[in-house]
Amino acid sequence: xxxxxxxxxxxxxxxxxxxxxxxxxxxxxxxxxxxxxxxxxxxxxxxxxxxxxxxxxxxxxxxxxxxxxxxxxxxxxxxxxxxxxxxxxxxxxxxxxxxxxxxxxxxxxxxxxxxxxxxxxxxxxxxxxxxxxxxxxxxxxxxxxxxxxxxxxxxxxxxxxxxxxxxxxxxxxxxxxxxxxxxxxxxxxxxxxxxxxxxxxxxxxxxxxxxxxxxxxxxxxxxxxxxxxxxxxxxxxxxxxxxxxxxxxxxxxxxxxxxxxxxxxxxxxxxxxx
Numbered sequence: 001x002x003x004x005x006x007x008x009x010x011x012x013x014x015x016x017x018x019x020x021x022x023x024x025x026x027x028x029x030x031x032x033x034x035x036x037x038x039x040x041x042x043x044x045x046x047x048x049x050x051x052x053x054x055x056x057x058x059x060x061x062x063x064x065x066x067x068x069x070x071x072x073x074x075x076x077x078x079x080x081x082x083x084x085x086x087x088x089x090x091x092x093x094x095x096x097x098x099x100x101x102x103x104x105x106x107x108x109x110x111x112x113x114x115x116x117x118x119x120x121x122x123x124x125x126x127x128x129x130x131x132x133x134x135x136x137x138x139x140x141x142x143x144x145x146x147x148x149x150x151x152x153x154x155x156x157x158x159x160x161x162x163x164x165x166x167x168x169x170x171x172x173x174x175x176x177x178x179x180x181x182x183x184x185x186x187x188x189x190x191x192x193x194x195x196x197x198x199x200x201x202x203x204x205x206x207x208x209x210x211x212x213x214x215x216x217x218x219x220x221x222x223x224x225x226x227x228x229x230x231x232x233x234x235x236x237x238x239x240x241x242x243x244x245x246x247x248x249x250x251x252x253x254x255x256x257x258x259x260x261x262x263x264x265x266x267x268x269x270x271x272x273x274x
Contacts, residue, residue, distance in 0.1 A: 044097030051094025055129065058087060062125045062191055070194025077242050080190050080199050081235025088190065089231050092136050092210055096223075099140040099214045108137035119185050128189050135203050139210030149219040150271045152212070156256040159208060163252035199238055205251040209234075212259040219270065225262035233258035 071079055098104075111134025118127035146152050188206055189198035209230050216226040233254035241249045260267070 047094050047097060051091050054087065054090055054094065058091075059125065059129070062128070065191050065193050066196065068193035071192055073242065076192045076195070076199075077235075077239050079192065080238060081232075084190050085234050086231045088132065088188075089209060089227070089234075091132065092213055093223075093227055095133075095136060096214060096217050099143065099217065101140070104137045104141035108134045108141060110134075111137060116185065124189070131188055131203055132206060135206040136210040139207045140214050142207070143211055143214045143218060146215065148270065148274055149215065149221070149267055150274060152215040152219070153260070153267050153271070156212065156259050160250065160253035160256050163204070163250040167248055167250040201234060201251060205234070205255065208252060208255055212255065216259075216263065219266075221263040221266050226259060229258035229262050230255055231258075 101107075111130050115127045115130040115134060118124070118130060143152075146155075184200070187200040187202050189200055191198045212230060213223070213227055215221070216223045234251060237249050237251045237254045
């Protein structure tokens with residue numbers, strides 16, 4: 001299928017279509033044509049402001065969570081699954097209007113360098129959220145190379161197998177067992193009230209969360225249901241990991257399922273049309 005040069009992105013992206021599976025809605029296309037490269041479409045400032053308020057609420061929780069009453073193991077799992085994970089990944093939803101920005105790649109790479117520097121300096125809480133922002137920026141940038149939703153679906157079919165091998169026999173398995181400090185560096189921490197430890201997701205899991213959610217927005221899938229299913233998949237993975245007593249489970253099989261379940265009919269229709 002033909003592609004066009006996006007002046008604001010400097011990379012190739014699928015032409016605008018109509019109907020389910022289109023890359024953008026009409027309002028965004030009009031904005032892209034008239035904005036001269038500005039990155040915030042109409043109505044997006046409210047969502048970005050909501051994200052800023054949510055971040056302002058999460059940071060104090062992370063700072064003072066040790067002074068809060070502690071939770072038992074399964075209450076902690078429930079709190080992570082139904083409260084903390086949705087709150088953290090609501091930040092990704094709030095920044096969806098920035099998914100076509102021109103500066104995503106440099107911002108993502110710079111964010112990773114900053115996050116690793118902060119981790120090395122022992123400034124863990126800011127590093128945690130910088131990693132979230134950096135991987136989200138890279139996910140949005142990466143999506144620009146997917147010309148159709150079929151490409152995203154193909155990735156969603158492949159990555160669970162790669163992740164499963166990595167966690168059970170590959171590099172992730174080795175890092176978790178023998179280099180825990182490296183895993184801490186390459187993961188996002190979900191801290192529990194009254195505890196010093198944390199439940200963790202690897203940064204690739206964050207990247208694919210951002211990729212699948214942004215794909216739902218770009219290709220006009222069911223964004224809200226996709227977000228909900230993606231969050232639920234992380235909660236389910238954590239619950240199964242705790243219940244089985246394993247050191248870790250691959251999160252991408254559940255995440256891919258969370259992308260497909262709300263959208264399988266729309267994805268199939270889009271594939272048949274192309």
